[in-house]
Amino acid sequence: MTNYNSPCFSCGGIPTITLDIAPNDQDKDYFSLKMTSTNYLTNVILKRTYGGSSLELQINHTTNQFSTNDFTRFLTYLQDNTIEINSHCQVCDTIFVSDILQFDLQKRIICPTKINWECITLDNKNAEYRVETNERETNITISHIVNQVFSAKYFYHLSPLPRSKFKNKQELIEKIETYLLFS
């Protein structure tokens, strides 16, 4: 939770952080809510009510404590929706999605979460790697564009290569290249 606005692992850009809301009602579509952050606080409007008061959530991202302007409506909101944090770098298209957020309603804190799915884009010389990892496995796509012709190779079901295992981008690239050499 503390690294909401840390620079992109791959390109150093500043990712856009949203709350992804999936309504439990299957007929409704999933959507993303913009989060506005200061040094300590992140504010999200969960439900915009025109002519009434909107439902807002405020998160202190140093302590993970949250507050809302209407606790009763917030409880209903939690029953109706599942919420995840999404970090998307618009520069290189690297994406991280958290696990479903769990709210401790007694202590009013958001329980620690981890990354559930990530897709990292890495530029390397004349190739681009897309490294997609979930809890169980990693899939890698290597694409080349030569003379404006796109070609791609796919490697599926590799053992997980999450970003958290690597100090930096270069270390991950080296790991991928070793991997591919022996696969």
Ligand SMILES: [Zn+2]
């Ligand atoms: Zn990036």
